Amino acid sequence: MKGEIYRVAGPVVTIMGIKPKMYDVVHVGHEGLMGEVIRIEGDKATVQVYEDTSGIKPGEPVVNTGMSLSVELGPGLLESIYDGIQRPLKVLQEKMGDFIDRGVTANGLDRERVWEFKPTVSSGDSVTGGQTIGIVQETENIEHKIMVPPTVSGTIEEIKSGKFKVDETICVLAGGKELSMMQKWPVRMPRPVDKKFIPRRPLITGQRILDGLFPVAKGGTAAIPGPFGSGKTVTQQQLAKWSDTDIVVYIGCGERGNEMADVLNEFPELQDPKTGRPLMERTVLIANTSNMPVAAREASVYTGITIAEYYRDMGYDVSLMADSSSRWAEAMREISSRLEEMPGEEGYPAYLSARLSEFYERAGAVKSLSAEEGSITVIGAVSPPGGDFSEPVTQNTLRIVKVFWALDAKLAQRRHFPSIDWLTSYSLYTQGLADWFAENVAPDWVPLRDNAMDLLQQESELQEIVQLVGSDALPEDQQLVLEICRMLREYFLQQNAFHPVDTYCPFDKQYQLLKAISKYSDMAQAALESGIPMKDILSIESKDELAKVKFEEDFEGALNVVMEKMDKEFAALGGN
Amino acid sequence: MTKEYKTITEISGPLIFLEKTEPVGYGELVHINLPDGTTKRGQVLDTSSDVVAVQVFEGTGGLNEESGVVFSGETIKLPVSKDMLGRILSGAGEPLDGGPRIVPEDRIDVNGASMNPYSRMPPEDFIQTGISTIDGTNTLVRGQKLPIFSGSGLPHNEIALQIARQSKVPGSTEDFAVVFAAMGITNEEAQYFMEDFEKTGALERAVVFLNLADDPAVERIITPRMALTAAEYLAYEHDMHVLVILTDITNYCEALRQMGAAREEVPGRRGYPGYMYTDLASLYERAGVIKGRKGSVTQFSILTMPGDDITHPIPDLSGYITEGQIVVSRELHMKGIYPPINVLPSLSRLMNSGIGDGKTRDDHKAVSDQMYAGYAEGRDLRGLVAIVGKEALSERDQKILEFADLFEDRFVRQGRDEDRSIEDTLQVGWDILSELPESLLTRIDNKYIEKYHPAHKSN
Numbered sequence A: 001m002k003g004e005i006y007r008v009a010g011p012v013v014t015i016m017g018i019k020p021k022m023y024d025v026v027h028v029g030h031e032g033l034m035g036e037v038i039r040i041e042g043d044k045a046t047v048q049v050y051e052d053t054s055g056i057k058p059g060e061p062v063v064n065t066g067m068s069l070s071v072e073l074g075p076g077l078l079e080s081i082y083d084g085i086q087r088p089l090k091v092l093q094e095k096m097g098d099f100i101d102r103g104v105t106a107n108g109l110d111r112e113r114v115w116e117f118k119p120t121v122s123s124g125d126s127v128t129g130g131q132t133i134g135i136v137q138e139t140e141n142i143e144h145k146i147m148v149p150p151t152v153s154g155t156i157e158e159i160k161s162g163k164f165k166v167d168e169t170i171c172v173l174a175g176g177k178e179l180s181m182m183q184k185w186p187v188r189m190p191r192p193v194d195k196k197f198i199p200r201r202p203l204i205t206g207q208r209i210l211d212g213l214f215p216v217a218k219g220g221t222a223a224i225p226g227p228f229g230s231g232k233t234v235t236q237q238q239l240a241k242w243s244d245t246d247i248v249v250y251i252g253c254g255e256r257g258n259e260m261a262d263v264l265n266e267f268p269e270l271q272d273p274k275t276g277r278p279l280m281e282r283t284v285l286i287a288n289t290s291n292m293p294v295a296a297r298e299a300s301v302y303t304g305i306t307i308a309e310y311y312r313d314m315g316y317d318v319s320l321m322a323d324s325s326s327r328w329a330e331a332m333r334e335i336s337s338r339l340e341e342m343p344g345e346e347g348y349p350a351y352l353s354a355r356l357s358e359f360y361e362r363a364g365a366v367k368s369l370s371a372e373e374g375s376i377t378v379i380g381a382v383s384p385p386g387g388d389f390s391e392p393v394t395q396n397t398l399r400i401v402k403v404f405w406a407l408d409a410k411l412a413q414r415r416h417f418p419s420i421d422w423l424t425s426y427s428l429y430t431q432g433l434a435d436w437f438a439e440n441v442a443p444d445w446v447p448l449r450d451n452a453m454d455l456l457q458q459e460s461e462l463q464e465i466v467q468l469v470g471s472d473a474l475p476e477d478q479q480l481v482l483e484i485c486r487m488l489r490e491y492f493l494q495q496n497a498f499h500p501v502d503t504y505c506p507f508d509k510q511y512q513l514l515k516a517i518s519k520y521s522d523m524a525q526a527a528l529e530s531g532i533p534m535k536d537i538l539s540i541e542s543k544d545e546l547a548k549v550k551f552e553e554d555f556e557g558a559l560n561v562v563m564e565k566m567d568k569e570f571a572a573l574g575g576n
Numbered sequence B: 001m002t003k004e005y006k007t008i009t010e011i012s013g014p015l016i017f018l019e020k021t022e023p024v025g026y027g028e029l030v031h032i033n034l035p036d037g038t039t040k041r042g043q044v045l046d047t048s049s050d051v052v053a054v055q056v057f058e059g060t061g062g063l064n065e066e067s068g069v070v071f072s073g074e075t076i077k078l079p080v081s082k083d084m085l086g087r088i089l090s091g092a093g094e095p096l097d098g099g100p101r102i103v104p105e106d107r108i109d110v111n112g113a114s115m116n117p118y119s120r121m122p123p124e125d126f127i128q129t130g131i132s133t134i135d136g137t138n139t140l141v142r143g144q145k146l147p148i149f150s151g152s153g154l155p156h157n158e159i160a161l162q163i164a165r166q167s168k169v170p171g172s173t174e175d176f177a178v179v180f181a182a183m184g185i186t187n188e189e190a191q192y193f194m195e196d197f198e199k200t201g202a203l204e205r206a207v208v209f210l211n212l213a214d215d216p217a218v219e220r221i222i223t224p225r226m227a228l229t230a231a232e233y234l235a236y237e238h239d240m241h242v243l244v245i246l247t248d249i250t251n252y253c254e255a256l257r258q259m260g261a262a263r264e265e266v267p268g269r270r271g272y273p274g275y276m277y278t279d280l281a282s283l284y285e286r287a288g289v290i291k292g293r294k295g296s297v298t299q300f301s302i303l304t305m306p307g308d309d310i311t312h313p314i315p316d317l318s319g320y321i322t323e324g325q326i327v328v329s330r331e332l333h334m335k336g337i338y339p340p341i342n343v344l345p346s347l348s349r350l351m352n353s354g355i356g357d358g359k360t361r362d363d364h365k366a367v368s369d370q371m372y373a374g375y376a377e378g379r380d381l382r383g384l385v386a387i388v389g390k391e392a393l394s395e396r397d398q399k400i401l402e403f404a405d406l407f408e409d410r411f412v413r414q415g416r417d418e419d420r421s422i423e424d425t426l427q428v429g430w431d432i433l434s435e436l437p438e439s440l441l442t443r444i445d446n447k448y449i450e451k452y453h454p455a456h457k458s459n
Ligand SMILES: Nc1ncnc2c1ncn2[C@@H]1O[C@H](COP(=O)(O)OP(=O)(O)O)[C@@H](O)[C@H]1O
Pocket: A226, A227, A228, A229, A230, A231, A232, A233, A234, A235, A412, A417, A418, A419, A495, A496, A497, A498, B347, B348, B349, B350
């Protein structure tokens, strides 16, 4: 059915003459710009257009596809970089050069590439939605499971084996339904699962303050709010690089082009700490940068999470980073204001909070339709205006997510990185993961960590007194607390993302570092009690040398040297 | 399409509305012929089969319902050519210097298309500005967008000019150019820039766009787009390394706010439009380097923070888009320190890719981190000293307090014409760091201490 354009106002176009359904994808104008119906009113419908509308005129034609905005799912997603509506940026570059033009369509999955399909079912088997019918080795480490689309079931009449393109038939069901390796799924609809579990395994990130103090569980949700320059992007990228996850979906939503270029440049060179393979092989990038069309920015988050769900359904642990969820919310606000909807708080639409929770609800540890256990961990950056956490996006997000990593501008200014404020951040998974840590890290890990947190709390109280009277006026045991906390902050919490060794810290190293600080603390305490002057305890050289062991390639060797020296130094003081 | 319509039904602030037109394209350039024979230009903001809304760049003064409106059938384009170098143009791209019109080699849509992130080359070529607080601690690289966040009455213009004069990529002899766009600055300020450009011969390598304080505010919305279009053209068609100076972003944002109010939009924070982030991004993101092309666009814009408040929406939204910021401090200015750059809130996000072995020097990052840590702590201690007195400080803290003073006096402070090489800058860094006990240099790997610390170096 053909219609025509009635009105154009930026990314919002009003059409008439056709009767679309909500969320139908339409092509508007002579160039066939892609858009999505977001409001229907009488004989007119409003469309948010994913491409620049300059020069588009009333009266130009409109065609309805009758389909909702969907992504293509199948082998070839990994290592791709897409825009917000799953057009591969590489293909766009081939078709239009270095600057993004409009009216160009591009398939999410390469139609020419051939994959080796190995069936895991035979004809005569009956299959249901979500069930695996075969596998494709997508990358060296990822076995891509070809699944029956969730809404399909039946008896297999024919199943093929061998090399195929994604849209070729590999399986026929009784009744003639043909399946290929590719399926489409509407992005705004969560893919169904059998059931959800309470997440019980930590996502190990190699970042000390995250793993140590505020861990997130696989299948959990976390938010990183912070003003500009406080470390949202670096933290997200660190998580994408070093987390022990099978698949990473990284969404650059309304942020910088150069940051995406950075990821593209770096990830093929970096090694997945788990498999030793290039990180890019486990990564899907979605880049809808700040200067790309705002409607496609709104869609980018859904595109990303749908791809994440697809790999989760295969039984993988997926982590999804959205940098920044605020830009997504702003895209909603921009479209909503063009629609002249009644604005809610700070101009955001009244449905902001519903959309945020629907999105984070798509995280989770699940049993998939094919009885695989998979998970999606969602980590959203939040960019509050003026760094003020009381604004609607931060507040609505905090109501949903279970982990809060609060970035602090003051820490960032003094180059304390990651500038996560240890006093206000929290993780609601800490308790639930305690058993896992005791079993897999060390039995005394939890008490060690709790003790460190305790001390850091005390420090903030002591600092208030110091502000009034100076540190020399404090009793010696409190001075010692301050010193231990300085060590905790500088030696343990600070972690340089750009240092080749320090950027990733295995759990065992985290444990040993904390243990070393704790050992100094114990020996210092004992020395103090046996009457040794504070000044001597503070001038223990090995204590200062401990600052640098985390940077050493041979960490254990370096640590042993320092700790042996510490024993000797304390012995020489006569205490202990 | 040269048909003239006399169907204006409403004039409201900078907007006109007209009816009964043939289909008009969104964003089209519009010419408006006034009864007195003059012509104004505008752009289509909203178009439907019934009504068309046009924003008029030169303001709607003198317009009435008798005025004729002609739709050009195309979006706003800038005629470009290499001969633009050395020229002074209005904020709307018309020659102001009495010279001939630009004979175009091409005409380019001023909105520019967004660069495909896949085509971007991460910027990494160190630009030496000769200013220690930039080179040493907030390094600028080619293709970066790094604005100066300043306040009224602070010497941001001097700093920008010093940078424009001194900037070089050590060892490179490639073609460079400056594109300067004034948006709502005073005539006097503009003169200050022009004189310096002339004096140093920079004008020959510059394209200047001037929209001054008394020029129409609406025109300000296209001025930076014109400038960036010229810059992209010189960079990507003529292989030049272009430094774009936009000043003052704050005036640009005020114009945006004014337009939003005229359109009766729902205002966002402090009255600025809700889409200001996206709008600013469409300017700032036009910096960068493209794989396989020689040229680059680097942006060094000036933004005066209203009330020196960095959380004000203009610096705030900018900081969320740019690759860092250089913050000019009133406190340091009052202390008589030039350039009064406060490194603590300053940041160059691309510093890490532009420094280090083979680019600047292997110890660069460590020296910078150590100075930050020391200066930050020293400044905190100043607050403490004011309450408890210096005597109450431990010996360690006293040293750090002194370091903060040294840092301001020797590292930050430099002459208006003092062009420090990166080696000089790092040397000053080591000189002041060596006043601290070595055990406090926890951010510096031992190997660098052995290599560069004055106490070790000599032997
Ligand atoms: N863990 C870290 N280690 C070292 N530097 C960091 C770290 N986190 C942030 N930074 C520094 O802070 C800058 C800003 O961080 P970024 O993540 O881009 O901030 P945001 O996304 O919050 O604006 C980075 O360019 C980098 O210099």
